[in-house]
Amino acid sequence: MSKKRLVVYDDQLLVDLDLIFKAIRDEGGDWQKVEKEMREWLGMVQGMVESE
Secondary structure, eight states, rough: OOOOOOOOOSEEEEEEEHHHHHHEEEEEEOOOHHHHHHHHHHHHHHHHHOOO
16 A cells, blocks of 8 residues: 655655655754755745645
């Protein structure tokens, strides 16, 4: 059975915790960098929705 990793709404990104923790590990524990990247993703998604 497949697993959802990312669900996108107009104003939210729902991300699997395993992906978040992996991203933090990949960045050497720099959770602030991962948070910044997640907020950038959300901004991109919101920009796409607003342009429709």
